[in-house]
Amino acid sequence: MPGKRLDEEERQLIAQFLWDGLGYSEIGRRLHRPASTIQREVVRNGGHNSYRPGAAHRAASERATRRMPAVDDLDVDEEAYSFGRSPGKVRDFRQRLVASFVQTGFPRTAARILVELFMVDRGSLSATELVLRLSVSPGTVSRQTTYLQDLGLLRSERDGKRVRYFLDDDIWYRAWLSSAQRHSTWADTALEGAEIFGLGTPVGARLKDMGQFFAFVVVDLEATRQKWLDFFEKKKRARGEATEGA
Numbered sequence: 001m002p003g004k005r006l007d008e009e010e011r012q013l014i015a016q017f018l019w020d021g022l023g024y025s026e027i028g029r030r031l032h033r034p035a036s037t038i039q040r041e042v043v044r045n046g047g048h049n050s051y052r053p054g055a056a057h058r059a060a061s062e063r064a065t066r067r068m069p070a071v072d073d074l075d076v077d078e079e080a081y082s083f084g085r086s087p088g089k090v091r092d093f094r095q096r097l098v099a100s101f102v103q104t105g106f107p108r109t110a111a112r113i114l115v116e117l118f119m120v121d122r123g124s125l126s127a128t129e130l131v132l133r134l135s136v137s138p139g140t141v142s143r144q145t146t147y148l149q150d151l152g153l154l155r156s157e158r159d160g161k162r163v164r165y166f167l168d169d170d171i172w173y174r175a176w177l178s179s180a181q182r183h184s185t186w187a188d189t190a191l192e193g194a195e196i197f198g199l200g201t202p203v204g205a206r207l208k209d210m211g212q213f214f215a216f217v218v219v220d221l222e223a224t225r226q227k228w229l230d231f232f233e234k235k236k237r238a239r240g241e242a243t244e245g246a
Helices: 008-019 024-031 035-044 053-065 087-103 108-118 127-134 138-150 171-197 202-245
Strands: 124-126 155-159 162-166
Touching: 008 024, 008 035, 008 053, 024 035, 087 108, 108 124, 108 127, 108 138, 108 162, 124 127, 127 138, 127 162, 138 155, 171 202
Parallel strands: none
Antiparallel strands: 124 162, 155 162
């Protein structure tokens, strides 16, 4: 079942399916596992041409008996399929959410990183976990998480030798604040340019329209900001009261 670790029989079947020339998606379908789980299992244990089920199972058993397992030894799919969640629905939703972010201008890998963080209940993954989940290089994870942090969508902390990324409760507020600051800068810069070029000239008029538009946007955003802060404070208080009463 999804959410449980691979057993020895499944590893034997993976080896047979690889020998038969099946891809990760088809193997996952036959074993009722996410294709990403199959891929990580194979890559972690010698690769497509050198996978040995017995050695892979012994290595997994050794990891399971460690007192403090390494982050990159965790089955990072386990949580996504807990609480009786449907693997098919989870997979389809992941694809739709990635597509929705890409359609609004996000680089695809950045969108995938953001979605992976959304789809774990703890809202946190290490750089190593992201590399394993997405099958990308550490450098790619570093570049794309930097992009997301610049937008205010992620924060990072050192976790020993590793970097761990987090989604906070106020993620969208901080992203909005970054956007509002850009709009304010655009408004100020455009109005300054209008004065330089002359308000009676085509360029000056164009810049004035731009500046006034973003000035109106900033005013509306400020009103929205205050409404959200009021709502968010009430929500936090309600959560705190519910926790105390539990």
